[in-house]
Amino acid sequence: MLYYLFQWLQELDFPGAGIFNYISSRALMAVILSLLISTIFGDKFINLLKRKQISETQRDASIDPFNVGKKGVPSMGGVIIIVSILLPCLLIGKLENTYMILMLITTIWLGVLGFLDDYIKIFKKDKEGLQGKFKIIGQVGLGLIVGLTLYLSPDVVIRENIEIKQGGEIVQVVHGQHNIKSTKTTIPFFKNNNLDYADFVGFMGEHAQTAGWVLFVIVTIIVVTAVSNGANLNDGMDGMAAGNSAIIGVALGILAYVSGHINFASYLNIMYIPGSEELVVFICAFIGALIGFLWYNAYPAQVFMGDTGSLTIGGIIAVFAIIIHKELLVPILCGVFFIESLSVILQVSYFKKGKKKGVKQRIFKRTPIHDHFRTTVSQLDTNCTYLITKPASVFHESKITVRFWIVTILLAAIAIITLKIR
Template sequence: MLYYLFRFLEEYGISGSHMWGYISFRSLLALIISLVVSAWFGEKFIKYLKRKQITETARDASIDPFGVKKIGVPSMGGVIIIVSILVPVLLLGRLRNIYLILMIVTTLWLGFLGGMDDFIKIFRHDKEGLKGRYKIVGQVGIGLIVGLVLWASPDVKMNENLVYERQGQELVVKHQSEAHKSLKTTIPFVKSHNLDYSRITSIFGKYRVAAGWILFVIMTILVVTAVSNGANLNDGMDGMCAGNSAIIGVALGILAYVSSHIEYAGYLNIMYIPGSQELVVFLSAFVGALIGFLWYNAYPAQVFMGDTGSLTIGGIIAVTAIIIHKELMLPILCGIFFVESLSVILQVYYFKLGKRHGIKQRIFKRTPIHDNFRTQASQLDPDCKYLITRPRTAFHESKITVRFWITTIILAAMTIITLKIR
């Protein structure tokens, strides 16, 4: 809103109004506003949650191994994150930008889905929350919407990167003069090569492009579902998911910025995506909201984000990566989420495998994997066989959280480095 107001004032020569045209100015301002909103609104909202006794019953019995009782801690703190994102985005963003519209829709859609899950847990006292199949339907739904919009919208275009070789073996990257729709995406560690989904579907002959778009939509659904579930599993310790996601948000912001700048895109040999600079404003608000939320969510937490926050965070990360054609980099960037999900899948499979043969067995002490590090050997089931029992002692929750943050920082740096190591 303010963006359009000051752009209007610029036409009349009002001093300083031109600053609103700079993406750097609007992004930093979005970061500041989201921090302020999360700090101010967060305090008010937490008091409201306590007054209404809106706490997650599934965690009421949760006691930290080091003695901190997490009883009566409010849930649904994801509302703080969502409000802190949307306020600066609506004030500073170009609301006619198709990418920004998709991000707002994703935030509201998954925020509602996660909110329904938290509502059932809190008010209906059902620790299982929303049925898994309904969650999947909601995640598939937003993935389908995003994929179809990116397929059908005439505003979604990009300039493909073309490599020219000069004397001295120096590679010069230029971009096609006209933007057009493309099914290409960046492959990490592969020089001068992008994956074209229509190549995978070349067996369909003259229908390969249409089949390629269908494959792209399916890929979008899988990525959104996988990352949102991964973020949901990562939300098990105070500050864990918010901190990891803020780091991932910074990395995505850098990738979105260089993708929107034709010179930087040429230097890094990636696709130039006109209009994707508005994602930088959104991601700045996203990072600011998460950092502000950490003010209350850091150990010991004053509020839990709940599925309202974790599902929304995962969806935002996934959709951003898809828009800038970097979805194949998510296994590196979101490595923590990937390992959390994998640990649960392996644990369940291994347990069921043993059950068929009458054996009680597990791979890890506990899953998701972060819980493995805060479980002492004395807490293990003596009737169960464990494949991995290390570490023998439990680490403090805050130490595990910070170490996971450090790991995510390394993965984020590796993701950005892959653009040059090819």
């Protein structure tokens, strides 16, 4: 809203009004504003949660080797993150931008889904929360909305790379003069770094492009569901999910900036996505909101984000990556989320396999994998066999959290470097 006010003031030659024309200026404003909102509003909201006794009663010291009791810590802190993202974007974002609209819809959609899950856990005293099938329906529904909007909207276009060669060598990369609809995406580590979904269905002839969009929508649904659930699983220690997501957000912001800047896109030989620069404003609000939330969520946590926050931040990361055509970078960039999810899948599969044979067996001491590192041998089921019981010593959750952050920083750096390593 302020963006449009300053646009009007600029037409009146009001001094300094042109500052809102610069993405960098609005991005910095978004970071500062979201950080202030999350810290100031966060304090008041946490006090409200305490007065209303809105907390997850199942968290206690019995599962922690250091006897850190978390019973009674307020939950549903994801509301702080959501409010801190939405307000700066509404104030200083271009609200007619299709990409910004999609990100706002994603934030609200998954925020409501997570809120319902937390509401059932806390107020209905059902620790299982919202039934899994309804979560999946909500995530699939969002994937459909995002995928179909990117397919149908005339504003969602790219400019393809054109390689200028001399003597068989590439001397320059420029972008075409015309915007086109495309099912291409960036594939890491390969010299010809664009992968076209339509190529997978080339046998369909003249219908291949349409079938390529169908495949793209399916991939969108898978990515949204996988990343939002991965972030949800990662939210098991103080500051874990918020810190990892903020780091991922920084990497995505860099990727969005270069994708929306025609000169940088040409230099890096990646597709230019007109309008995607507005996503930098959104992701800066996202980063600021998470850093502000860490003020209260870092060990020892004064508030948990709950599914209201974890499902939302995972979905935001997924949709953002899809919009800038970097969804194939997600397994690298969100490697921590991927490993957390994989550990649970392997644990459950291995346990079921043993159950059919009449034996109790597990791979890890506990899952998601971060819990493996804070579980002592004395806490294990003596009637169960474990493939991996090392390390024998356990780590404090603050150390585990920081080490996971370090891994995410490394993965984020690798994801960015892939733009040049190919």
